[in-house]
Amino acid sequence: MNVFAEVVSALLRGAFVCEVTAPAGFRFLRNEESRAEVDAYLRRLGRSLATTPGNLAYYAAILLVQGDDRDRIRSVFKEIKHQVRPVLQMITLCMDAINADSAPSVGERVEFGALLNAIASKDHLASRLQQFQLFGQSFAPSDASPKAMLEKVITNLEKWDYLRRASKESDGYVFTGKLDYFYEVSDFLVDHEDIKDIEEAAPEPETGALF
Amino acid sequence: MSALADIANLLERMHKHSAVIAQAYHQGMVSRMDENAASIEALRSLRLLTPHFDDTYVLRSSVRRFLDVALNTERLFQSGSNYGALLESLMATIQVYLSLSTASEDERDRYESEIREYIVEIADSIEDDLLTLETLAATRFGVVRTIAEKIAQNAFYQTRARRLVEFLEGLSFAELSEQLEPHRDLHRMFQHILMARLPVFLNNLSSILQRLERHLFEYRTIEQRASRIRMLGSHYRRHPDWEPRDWADVVDPPGWLQLSAPMTIIGSPAVRLTQPDTALVDIASSIRDGVNESVRRLKPEGNLLPPTAIAPIMLANSPMRLALHAYQRESVRHPEGVWARGWASREGSPAHPFRPDVWLLSVIHEFSKREYRKRLFVETRSATLPECRGNEVVFDVRVTRRGLVPDAR
Numbered sequence: 001m002n003v004f005a006e007v008v009s010a011l012l013r014g015a016f017v018c019e020v021t022a023p024a025g026f027r028f029l030r031n032e033e034s035r036a037e038v039d040a041y042l043r044r045l046g047r048s049l050a051t052t053p054g055n056l057a058y059y060a061a062i063l064l065v066q067g068d069d070r071d072r073i074r075s076v077f078k079e080i081k082h083q084v085r086p087v088l089q090m091i092t093l094c095m096d097a098i099n100a101d102s103a104p105s106v107g108e109r110v111e112f113g114a115l116l117n118a119i120a121s122k123d124h125l126a127s128r129l130q131q132f133q134l135f136g137q138s139f140a141p142s143d144a145s146p147k148a149m150l151e152k153v154i155t156n157l158e159k160w161d162y163l164r165r166a167s168k169e170s171d172g173y174v175f176t177g178k179l180d181y182f183y184e185v186s187d188f189l190v191d192h193e194d195i196k197d198i199e200e201a202a203p204e205p206e207t208g209a210l211f
Numbered sequence: 212m213s214a215l216a217d218i219a220n221l222l223e224r225m226h227k228h229s230a231v232i233a234q235a236y237h238q239g240m241v242s243r244m245d246e247n248a249a250s251i252e253a254l255r256s257l258r259l260l261t262p263h264f265d266d267t268y269v270l271r272s273s274v275r276r277f278l279d280v281a282l283n284t285e286r287l288f289q290s291g292s293n294y295g296a297l298l299e300s301l302m303a304t305i306q307v308y309l310s311l312s313t314a315s316e317d318e319r320d321r322y323e324s325e326i327r328e329y330i331v332e333i334a335d336s337i338e339d340d341l342l343t344l345e346t347l348a349a350t351r352f353g354v355v356r357t358i359a360e361k362i363a364q365n366a367f368y369q370t371r372a373r374r375l376v377e378f379l380e381g382l383s384f385a386e387l388s389e390q391l392e393p394h395r396d397l398h399r400m401f402q403h404i405l406m407a408r409l410p411v412f413l414n415n416l417s418s419i420l421q422r423l424e425r426h427l428f429e430y431r432t433i434e435q436r437a438s439r440i441r442m443l444g445s446h447y448r449r450h451p452d453w454e455p456r457d458w459a460d461v462v463d464p465p466g467w468l469q470l471s472a473p474m475t476i477i478g479s480p481a482v483r484l485t486q487p488d489t490a491l492v493d494i495a496s497s498i499r500d501g502v503n504e505s506v507r508r509l510k511p512e513g514n515l516l517p518p519t520a521i522a523p524i525m526l527a528n529s530p531m532r533l534a535l536h537a538y539q540r541e542s543v544r545h546p547e548g549v550w551a552r553g554w555a556s557r558e559g560s561p562a563h564p565f566r567p568d569v570w571l572l573s574v575i576h577e578f579s580k581r582e583y584r585k586r587l588f589v590e591t592r593s594a595t596l597p598e599c600r601g602n603e604v605v606f607d608v609r610v611t612r613r614g615l616v617p618d619a620r
Contacts, residue, residue, distance in 0.1 A: 014473030047471045062469040070459070072472045077459035080468075084455075085447055092444045095437070101357045102433045103440045183436060184467050189455055190439045195446045197438075 003028045008041055011060040018057040018177020020107055020164050029058050053184050056106045057177025080185055083160055086135045087182055090153055093128055104175050110163065112171040116150055221257065228254050232270065235260065236278050240267045294333060294378045301329035305390055326397055334404045341415050344372055348422045358434050365427045372420050379413055530563035535577050539610065548611030574608045588613050
């Protein structure tokens with residue numbers, strides 16, 4: 001199958017085409033002429049080619065929102081509402097595990113073993129990992145160990161296309177271009193909802209009794 | 212001794228005391244002790260070390276600068292950036308050189324050599340600075356990890372790069388070039404080493420600056436993203452039951468909600484085209500090694516042995532078979548047929564007595580077969596007894612040749 005056909009099939013399937021999931025297709029879409037060609041084809045099928053804000057992933061969007069599309073939009077919103085907290089929790093967990101002051105970017109690796117070790121060595125991270133159980137039945141681990149919980153989290157993020165296994169041999173995962181889409185969603189929520197920049201105060205050290 | 216031999220001799224002696232030089236460079240000074248006293252004295256006599264205080268010694272600035280250049284350290288960037296001083300020295304030396312009218316040839320040569328060194332030093336310093344900046348920009352300040360540190364480094368080196376641009380743009384190189392014009396060798400060197408490379412230097416600097424500015428923008432975006440992610444995360448922690456508004460039902464839904472529905476595409480091979488054939492052949496060959504491959508194992512062909520090799524086994528008829536044949540012959544000969552139990556008691560082989568029930572069942576079974584039906588008639592003497600729950604109890608069987616006795620039943 002040629003790259004055009006691969007790209008169009010992936011987009012029609014509802015996939016995000018990015019450097020991680022489809023490198024050849026992504027490079028193809030980086031070219032303006034190819035993009036125009038794909039967009040023209042999608043338009044004939046009532047869709048258009050859309051891109052995430054950082055141009056790190058491409059996807060097929062509804063061309064013109066009509067009555068029938070409302071159900072689809074509701075379904076996407078429901079899915080996003082279901083995913084936003086677990087994905088956010090995973091992102092902040094990754095950041096705090098290595099004390100990073102930057103959020104993970106597309107193509108960044110998550111080493112399962114290293115992340116698990118970091119979580120296991122810090123109680124507050126372990127407790128945040130356990131909170132994933134609150135996000136629904138799909139996060140119920142096979143046992144109570146942090147490893148089982150983290151496996152469950154990774155499995156879900158892989159299923160939702162935010163993570164992709166780096167290779168069959170390694171225990172590393174890579175953030176896909178859908179992460180850029182997620183950042184678009186989170187930016188929108190921060191900008192349009194009543195979310196205030198309140199710094200969470202660090203717990204103050206306890207003062208010992210003088211007497 | 213030739214000049215070349217002098218240089219080789221100096222380097223050899225420096226090599227001999229390299230440990231002390233390295234210590235003085237790395238630690239900034241070296242303390243005099245019994246084990247390094249000889250080396251320190253030797254290096255002092257070579258004018259490479261200078262007394263500091265309390266029996267400590269430091270490298271002479273010229274040696275330190277030489278090592279800075281050779282090792283391409285950060286100090287190079289800072290010290291080498293003092294182009295103003297270097298340029299002032301160059302201009303001053305040129306003025307002195309131009310004013311020499313009655314000086315000896317040696318004196319003029321000394322000044323010429325000094326001017327050459329300044330020109331090379333300025334050009335090399337600019338080139339080294341560019342290389343340092345280029346490396347830092349290419350590695351995106353890889354030595355620091357956090358975004359805040361990267362932003363600080365980026366700002367620092369942008370200032371440095373701008374200062375270098377200002378220096379190069381503000382230089383009165385044209386005036387210097389004019390002054391040196393009557394002195395062909397110096398003028399050629401000045402043109403070749405500094406003037407000709409100036410546009411390249413400025414071009415590289417401008418490209419580095421652009422890259423640093425782009426990186427700074429990216430760092431700020433990354434920083435802002437992290438801050439927004441933290442903000443949303445903290446909002447969820449403070450309001451665990453919070454849910455976003457129903458953005459799906461607004462008149463103009465945001466772009467990220469307009470993901471199109473997945474479309475299932477099912478294709479079938481066009482059998483009239485030859486193209487799918489090749490594709491199918493490819494698929495077939497690719498699944499040859501697949502896990503679901505079924506292997507048909509053929510048994511090895513057998514060998515027919517010659518008839519003489521095996522002694523034939525003759526199967527003898529069973530006593531029951533023999534008795535049935537004898538009974539049939541007897542029944543056919545008698546027009547009224549023969550009752551089986553009577554026959555068995557009279558003619559049966561004493562060597563193989565049969566149980567009456569087995570004998571009667573065998574007779575019924577044998578002569579009820581389709582092959583006998585047209586020729587023989589099987590008649591039973593039987594009764595239904597109440598204790599047998601509806602089953603018929605057969606007392607005897609008679610086999611008669613058909614057509615000889617009127618078929619009563």
